[in-house]
Amino acid sequence: MSESLTFHFDVNGEDFTSAGQASVRFKKNMRELGVDPEIIRRASIAMYEGEINMVIHAHGGVADVEVSEDAIKIVLKDQGPGIPDIAKAMQEGYSTAPDNIRSLGFGAGMGLPNMKRYTDEMQIESTVGVGTTVTMKINLN
Amino acid sequence: MEYQHSVSLDIEKCKGCTSCVHHCPTEAIRIRDRHAVIDAMRCIDCGECIRICPHQAKKALRDDLLDLQRYKWKIALPAPSLYAQFNNLDDVDFVLQGLLDIGFDDVFEVSRGAELVTARTRQYLKTRKGPRPVISSACPAIVRLIALRFPSLKDNILDLLPPMEIAAAMAREQALKDHPEFKREDVGVCFISPCPAKMSYVKNGLPEYKSQVDVVVGFKDVYFLLINEMRYSRRPKTLSESGMIGIGWAASGGEATALFNDAYLAADGIDNCIRVLDRIEGGDFPNLEFVELNACPGGCVGGAMTIQDPFIAKARLQTLRRFMPVSQNFVDEKDPIPESYFVKDMGSYTPLNRLSDNMAESMRMLKEIQALKDELPGVDCGACGAPNCRAFAEDVVKGTASKYDCILTHLDEVKAFLREKEESL
Ligand SMILES: Nc1ncnc2c1ncn2[C@@H]1O[C@H](COP(=O)(O)OP(=O)(O)OP(=O)(O)O)[C@@H](O)[C@H]1O
Ligand SMILES: [Mg+2]
Numbered sequence: 001m002s003e004s005l006t007f008h009f010d011v012n013g014e015d016f017t018s019a020g021q022a023s024v025r026f027k028k029n030m031r032e033l034g035v036d037p038e039i040i041r042r043a044s045i046a047m048y049e050g051e052i053n054m055v056i057h058a059h060g061g062v063a064d065v066e067v068s069e070d071a072i073k074i075v076l077k078d079q080g081p082g083i084p085d086i087a088k089a090m091q092e093g094y095s096t097a098p099d100n101i102r103s104l105g106f107g108a109g110m111g112l113p114n115m116k117r118y119t120d121e122m123q124i125e126s127t128v129g130v131g132t133t134v135t136m137k138i139n140l141n
Numbered sequence: 142m143e144y145q146h147s148v149s150l151d152i153e154k155c156k157g158c159t160s161c162v163h164h165c166p167t168e169a170i171r172i173r174d175r176h177a178v179i180d181a182m183r184c185i186d187c188g189e190c191i192r193i194c195p196h197q198a199k200k201a202l203r204d205d206l207l208d209l210q211r212y213k214w215k216i217a218l219p220a221p222s223l224y225a226q227f228n229n230l231d232d233v234d235f236v237l238q239g240l241l242d243i244g245f246d247d248v249f250e251v252s253r254g255a256e257l258v259t260a261r262t263r264q265y266l267k268t269r270k271g272p273r274p275v276i277s278s279a280c281p282a283i284v285r286l287i288a289l290r291f292p293s294l295k296d297n298i299l300d301l302l303p304p305m306e307i308a309a310a311m312a313r314e315q316a317l318k319d320h321p322e323f324k325r326e327d328v329g330v331c332f333i334s335p336c337p338a339k340m341s342y343v344k345n346g347l348p349e350y351k352s353q354v355d356v357v358v359g360f361k362d363v364y365f366l367l368i369n370e371m372r373y374s375r376r377p378k379t380l381s382e383s384g385m386i387g388i389g390w391a392a393s394g395g396e397a398t399a400l401f402n403d404a405y406l407a408a409d410g411i412d413n414c415i416r417v418l419d420r421i422e423g424g425d426f427p428n429l430e431f432v433e434l435n436a437c438p439g440g441c442v443g444g445a446m447t448i449q450d451p452f453i454a455k456a457r458l459q460t461l462r463r464f465m466p467v468s469q470n471f472v473d474e475k476d477p478i479p480e481s482y483f484v485k486d487m488g489s490y491t492p493l494n495r496l497s498d499n500m501a502e503s504m505r506m507l508k509e510i511q512a513l514k515d516e517l518p519g520v521d522c523g524a525c526g527a528p529n530c531r532a533f534a535e536d537v538v539k540g541t542a543s544k545y546d547c548i549l550t551h552l553d554e555v556k557a558f559l560r561e562k563e564e565s566l
Contacts, residue, residue, distance in 0.1 A: 020466025028379035048464045103398040
């Protein structure tokens, strides 16, 4: 069995202005580990999008990241409203983001598609009224 | 003390063309003895003349990077618009690391100050008394323009210090805490500026306030050093401690949208700003909470000391911001706004439009100006060295120009004279 390292981040959903902190901290961790810059870029974008989604759409949640020799696995878990139609949510341009945050550039409906594009595997499990868990994997080799 | 400007003229290069004369928003430039002369009382250091001059005869004065040598601890304070100058940049840390690599001992982003000012402004707007709309204090050219041309709007200006000052004070405080071996004067805070107006702000301060910045250089002064040093293949240290909100201040609308208050307006470009101020002063203005005005086109990304086209810079900024945390600097709104954030005295200047200190005298002069103006051709050709016939009439009445400087009025006589001369040959 190979060694692995885990990181846990609480993603605060109370204060919108604090969204995005967990991804920045994880990026710092990856740099310390000496991860390849291109992988850092992909992993931080994917985690960022997922983290922002939890803040905007699900009142926050938790992010757990596992770095092993061959992959980075990011699990984002929230207890928000859930996604009724995952296929639809995955479409580029589909968004239910509220108006007041669009002025900052959110709400393009590009988050989930970006997460898919920048990772090697992605799964969404969601139950309306219970919450959503997004699992992403990026291969290191 | 006399106001120190940051826009200067290279007499050798100036051809005496009237581009800048026509373009100056405060009509501060005249042509005298075949070259431009800037009236220090009127100049707001907006940099329009630097942008427009076809001969590159106008320069933005700034300090030399070598001026930093006298400090033991050198801190770079990059304006957020600096990040928008680079190709393919997707992480601000590369720029910050670059600043360390070219010789700064530490970096402190102005965008951190911006996020704090944003948070404090949000807090302040809830209780601030005084006239609405509140006008941003971030662009020094606008603040000086208001003092000179719209003195009745002085109380509308947000009386909080701009991000550059908040950042500079924090940077120094942090350095002195981390390095108790240094004295205050050992620490040099160097603002990397997109424009000459910020330079003037630093040099002149306010009546009861001395700027916390020690040295000001322009983007051009660090840009080439930086691109030689920056390598996107490297892993920079994680240095950035700000987010979308702070970096958004680089472009028009960034400051206003971050207030999360829909009742705002953001205008950029000096002529547009003047139009908005005219409307506010005239009372013919919608009921808005906040007005953000930037003298440069596009906001600070359009500053006269930037490298990149402002619209390209703005597009880059959007890409760069896309994956940033919303903010990384927070305040507790339960705490009152620190005293050190407030501007006690914005300063006052003699309003530009006043002809003399004596009302009767002013009326006499105005009458004379109007009479003379009616005699002038009204072509606004600029050949006399003034931007238009009305300004010329004013110059004549004030005694700074001679009525014979208008050659158009005498065109027929000149032609007759030349014809006579030719015939007599
Ligand atoms: N964790 C979540 N909980 C509930 N709904 C979600 C969650 N994540 C995404 N959604 C839904 O899926 C939609 C699409 O998400 P996506 O991230 O692609 O776009 P967006 O967040 O609306 O905009 P952008 O990410 O471009 O700023 C969202 O508008 C929202 O309705
Ligand atoms: Mg999203």
